Amino acid sequence: MRKLALNDEILLKIDKPARYIGNEVNMVRKDPEEVDVRFAICFPDVYEIGMSHLGIQILYDMLNRRPDTYCERVYSPWPDLHAIMKEQKIPLFTLETQSPVREMDFLGITIQYEMCYTNILQILDLSGTPLYATERTWEDPIVIGGGPCTYNPEPLADFFDIFYIGEGETRYDELLDLYKECKEKNCSRQEFLEAAAKIPGMYVPALYEVTYHEDGTIASFGPVKEEIPARVKKEIVMDLTDTPYPTKPLVPYIKVTQDRVVLEIMRGCIRGCRFCQAGMIYRPTRERNLEQLKQWAYEMLKNTGHEEISLSSLSSSDYTRLKELVTFLIEEFKGKGINISLPSLRIDAFSLDVMSKVQDVRKSSLTFAPEAGSQRLRDVINKGLTEEVILEGAGQAFEGGWQKVKLYFMLGLPTETEEDMREIPRLAEKIAERYYEIPKDKRNGKCQITISTSFFVPKPFTPFQWAPMCRRDEFLERARVVNEEVKQQLNRKSLKYNWHEADVTVLEGVFARGDRRVGRVLLKAYENGCIFDSWTEFFVNEKWLSAFQETGISMDFYNSRERSTDEILPWDFIDCGVSKEFLKREWEKAQRGIVTPNCRMQCSGCGAMQFEGGVCFENKN
Amino acid sequence: MKIRIKFAKYGSLRFVGHLDMMRYFQKAMRRADIDIAYSEGYSPHQIMSFAAPLGVGITSEGEYLDIEVHSSKSDQEALRALNEVMVEGVSVLQYRELPQGARNAMSSVAAADYLVYWKEGDFGCPDALPELSRALREFYRGQKEILITRQTKKGEKTMDLKPLIFELEAVDVKDFRTARKLDGFPEEGLQLPCQGVGFFMKVCTGSTDNVKPELVLSAFSDYCEATGDCGFRFEPFRMQIHRVEVYARESGDFIPLGEIGCHIN
Known part of the structure; x- marks a missing residue:
């Protein structure tokens, strides 16, 4: 039987020991002696979050299809175990074979959000591998990063050997074959990395050099050797029908965030909201095949025993065959004790009809994400949702028995005025008024409108990548304005307002658009004891502020200034398929409040057509 | 059905x-x-x-x-x-x-059997405990009552464990296993201890008077310490508790829950 890396005394002392034992349903078992490549794949957050991530499940399945490779999982030990592992010098281990991570050939880390960066250092630290990539030897795994944050990998550049820019399905075979070949030929680690850098999509940060102007902006960025490519182009799967998909996903023992079968129906988004990074970097929009999705739904429910199935995409309402898919799921599985969980669909007659079939109308709530309160600002951000559409949808829903509505907005968007902020509660008020138009005897008590605001963080590869970001106090002041306006509404008792703390947001801003130099703050913060920063119970702002002070790095330089469109941005060497010219055009149109039609209405020439597929070529055959 | x-x-x-x-x-x-x-x-x-x-x-x-x-x-x-x-x-x-x-x-749960043994691990094996069997007999049979105090929401509460313990003895775990081969239970399911010594107990189980084996062992440990009898001390992390069977009670007899019910052909 498998021996566990942690002894009983530790396992009985810590919270949720089942996070660390592996052995879940559908776990892949291989003899480590029988494979050439051992790959640890890591989501740098707690098990329940990491296990809910579809990308890891896809790569785990894909890598384990190779007979010569064994892919195992690693998640961040919770702070209780972290302390014990540090104290007793227990090395971080994989869940499958409970082996030390340092014994692996690769340590692949998915980088999904900025506030997990200290957890990445925790993973490296507990593994016993040097934090700085340049200090590693063949005794250490090749540390490779992937995921959305690698579209600006620079803040993490010192800690990774390779970043894989784009979708994992396309180049891992080539990379692992190269690794085997290098090992057989006794190449040096450096030789391997230089060869890897020539594989499309691979960015080896140590092979690139940056110089800076006196004002701190980048003067030059480029490879240190001639044969290393100057630009790294994102990798992308154009035919989503024949890609591997985990039809036997892992089934955890403890309740995780995504405790259900997840069907990925589509990648990319046609909408082009100007604040949204995912909407740009995953272009062009590509749909999965309906018949295959139906087949996978059967297989995955059978192989997992899950009682719920859900759809995944950036905007499910834009999946062309959504109606057929949803109808199929309801007819096929609803009577068999399977819940159908629908992602936030655009509210219309169809979505209300299916929602009323799969949810308890009185308990569930409707979600709208207008993102901005006024039509003017919605035009700036290119969010196509109008007040008319929202009121129409909410009205239909209220007639159908719903009484809870959730509204999501951002504060601090470019060009935002006080009037825009005040429009947020006014929109909520109009929705509440629409509810009270229903005769008293036909409605079910009060309605409940929840307004949530988050603070806007400009992201690389969006038209807002040049925009200044608000400072902490400016954000809080905007939330105060909204809160004050909420209180002036007639139906204020039906409105509820939630807003976030701003401390984390400003840090996100620094790491979203930071350059290589902010890696020093990160290391200092980790040394100061920061981990699990995305968890409010562990986030300590003072430690971060002192890390900035000790390293002499200015938040304002990264967040508050407006960048010129001529400036070399830290992520300019990456080609995400969408051209800088397009982003500039969008940035200018935003400032004039001009909307851009979505990809299905009209092509705006973003550049993604070069990938020769997806929405760019719909109806063209 | x-x-x-x-x-x-x-x-x-x-x-x-x-x-x-x-x-x-x-x-x-x-x-x-x-x-x-x-x-x-x-x-x-x-x-x-x-x-x-x-x-x-x-x-x-x-x-x-x-x-x-x-x-x-x-x-x-x-x-x-x-x-x-x-x-x-x-x-x-x-x-x-x-x-x-x-x-x-x-x-219907009324009682459960437990086997408790020293597990392998970083701790090494316990010293031989020749006195264990005798001391345990005196603890269980020799005392009129086994009083323990329990921390409850309303403060400390004294209770008598003795009527809730139906059987308690020292056993050789290997012999116990040999005598009670179980179909379908894998050999490695019990990590057999260094020495064969362990405890067997049948205790009251269920929603009203639920006795955990740890409670019995810590009461015995306290007894040994107080009387100076036998060197036993209960160290929870060194011992493995293994549930053997769960019973219903029918007209005074303990019936394993699995014996209620019939085959389906």
């Missing part, structure tokens, strides 16, 4: 808690295509109930759960289907139909 399932839980699965085991079995029922019945409503759930929760860290070869099904394969087929979808650390040992009107597992 109602079905009673008996299973064993061992290895790394001892760190999976009771509520998670319930979720585990709900999903297993679907993977094994058991025609289980659901409750009505917007979020239907399977009709399933467990006999007695097992604490985290404890292994068992006598766990029970009852389910309701619309139809059933033969018990042998169902057993095979379930075992095909189990993980290492859970074995389904029995699948039987309950007679009409049988009480459900949870409400």
Whole structure:
């Protein structure tokens, strides 16, 4: 039987020991002696979050299809175990074979959000591998990063050997074959990395050099050797029908965030909201095949025993065959004790009809994400949702028995005025008024409108990548304005307002658009004891502020200034398929409040057509 | 119809808690295509109930759960289907139909057997305890009552453990195992201790007077310390608790929960 890396005394002392034992349903078992490549794949957050991530499940399945490779999982030990592992010098281990991570050939880390960066250092630290990539030897795994944050990998550049820019399905075979070949030929680690850098999509940060102007902006960025490519182009799967998909996903023992079968129906988004990074970097929009999705739904429910199935995409309402898919799921599985969980669909007659079939109308709530309160600002951000559409949808829903509505907005968007902020509660008020138009005897008590605001963080590869970001106090002041306006509404008792703390947001801003130099703050913060920063119970702002002070790095330089469109941005060497010219055009149109039609209405020439597929070529055959 | 399932839980699965085991079995029922019945409503759930929760860290070869099904394969087929979808650390040992009107597992639990032994580990083996058997007899049979104080919400509470302990003796764990071979329970399910010595106990179990084996052992440990008798000290992390069987009580006799019910052909 498998021996566990942690002894009983530790396992009985810590919270949720089942996070660390592996052995879940559908776990892949291989003899480590029988494979050439051992790959640890890591989501740098707690098990329940990491296990809910579809990308890891896809790569785990894909890598384990190779007979010569064994892919195992690693998640961040919770702070209780972290302390014990540090104290007793227990090395971080994989869940499958409970082996030390340092014994692996690769340590692949998915980088999904900025506030997990200290957890990445925790993973490296507990593994016993040097934090700085340049200090590693063949005794250490090749540390490779992937995921959305690698579209600006620079803040993490010192800690990774390779970043894989784009979708994992396309180049891992080539990379692992190269690794085997290098090992057989006794190449040096450096030789391997230089060869890897020539594989499309691979960015080896140590092979690139940056110089800076006196004002701190980048003067030059480029490879240190001639044969290393100057630009790294994102990798992308154009035919989503024949890609591997985990039809036997892992089934955890403890309740995780995504405790259900997840069907990925589509990648990319046609909408082009100007604040949204995912909407740009995953272009062009590509749909999965309906018949295959139906087949996978059967297989995955059978192989997992899950009682719920859900759809995944950036905007499910834009999946062309959504109606057929949803109808199929309801007819096929609803009577068999399977819940159908629908992602936030655009509210219309169809979505209300299916929602009323799969949810308890009185308990569930409707979600709208207008993102901005006024039509003017919605035009700036290119969010196509109008007040008319929202009121129409909410009205239909209220007639159908719903009484809870959730509204999501951002504060601090470019060009935002006080009037825009005040429009947020006014929109909520109009929705509440629409509810009270229903005769008293036909409605079910009060309605409940929840307004949530988050603070806007400009992201690389969006038209807002040049925009200044608000400072902490400016954000809080905007939330105060909204809160004050909420209180002036007639139906204020039906409105509820939630807003976030701003401390984390400003840090996100620094790491979203930071350059290589902010890696020093990160290391200092980790040394100061920061981990699990995305968890409010562990986030300590003072430690971060002192890390900035000790390293002499200015938040304002990264967040508050407006960048010129001529400036070399830290992520300019990456080609995400969408051209800088397009982003500039969008940035200018935003400032004039001009909307851009979505990809299905009209092509705006973003550049993604070069990938020769997806929405760019719909109806063209 | 109602079905009673008996299973064993061992290895790394001892760190999976009771509520998670319930979720585990709900999903297993679907993977094994058991025609289980659901409750009505917007979020239907399977009709399933467990006999007695097992604490985290404890292994068992006598766990029970009852389910309701619309139809059933033969018990042998169902057993095979379930075992095909189990993980290492859970074995389904029995699948039987309950007679009409049988009480459900949870409400009929009256007692449970436990084997407690020193486990292998970083700790080394305990010193020989020749006095253990005698001291244990004096502790259990020699005393009129075994008073312990328990911390409750309302403060300290004194209670007598003796009437709640039905059997208590020192055993040779290897002999115990040989005498009681269990079909379908894997050899490695018990990590046999360095020396054969251990405890066997049958204690009151259920919703009213639930006695945990740890409670008996710490009372014995206190007794040894107070009397200076035998060197036993209860160190929870060094000992493995293993549940052997769970019983219902019928007209004074303890009947294993698995003996209620019949085969399905």
